[in-house]
Amino acid sequence: MVGEGFYPKSSGGRAELKRSLRSRWLQTFVALGLILVAFLIEGRAQTPIRIGQTIEGALEEGDRKMADGSYYDLYVFRGNRGQRIVVHLRSKDFQPYLTLLDENGVEILSDSGEHGHAHVRCTLAHSGRYFIRVNSVRREGKGRYQLQLLEQ
Missing domain, CATH: 2.60.120.380 (Jelly Rolls)
Structure with a gap:
């Protein structure tokens, strides 16, 4: 099947990849949010x-x-x-x-x-x-x- 090489067979295949991508997206979103909060807090002390x-x-x-x-x-x-x-x-x-x-x-x-x-x-x-x-x-x-x- 096309793309099979991208999904490790021992770790849950496509479902595992989707969870991993969702987790990375969430981590990135949270990190950007924390950076924004830090910027706003820092900006208060102008x-x-x-x-x-x-x-x-x-x-x-x-x-x-x-x-x-x-x-x-x-x-x-x-x-x-x-x-x-x-x-x-x-x-x-x-x-x-x-x-x-x-x-x-x-x-x-x-x-x-x-x-x-x-x-x-x-x-x-x-x-x-x-x-x-x-x-x-x-x-x-x-x-x-x-x-x-x-x-x-």
């Missing part, structure tokens, strides 16, 4: 901030949204194990909500602040990337803010 830097920013339409519909900006910095940092977030336009996240996106600390000022102090547990999320306590919160990352 704004680097350095120790000692102050950034003027704004929560506005077009920014990323949290599950509750509120806007947020995300910053990334490199820290060292044992390094003591403090992050300040100030705004006259909205009540700020500040979150410090580890490189896996797990929340380390957060503060809703009061009177337009939120801050967190932390001794970093690991060397690597950390994220700072600028958000508003209220869903409709928008406006200008000042973000500052300092070493203690």
Whole structure:
């Protein structure tokens, strides 16, 4: 029969080949999906901030949204194990909500602040990337803010 040489007789023939092709297609699809997810996660940290830097920013339409519909900006910095940092977030336009996240996106600390000022102090547990999320306590919160990352 034509094509018999392509199907090992001891391993199930055509059915085996179909399962193998389906499995490879699924593996490729999953791998591409994981690459896309990694790209999207990596893309979220588009704004680097350095120790000692102050950034003027704004929560506005077009920014990323949290599950509750509120806007947020995300910053990334490199820290060292044992390094003591403090992050300040100030705004006259909205009540700020500040979150410090580890490189896996797990929340380390957060503060809703009061009177337009939120801050967190932390001794970093690991060397690597950390994220700072600028958000508003209220869903409709928008406006200008000042973000500052300092070493203690």
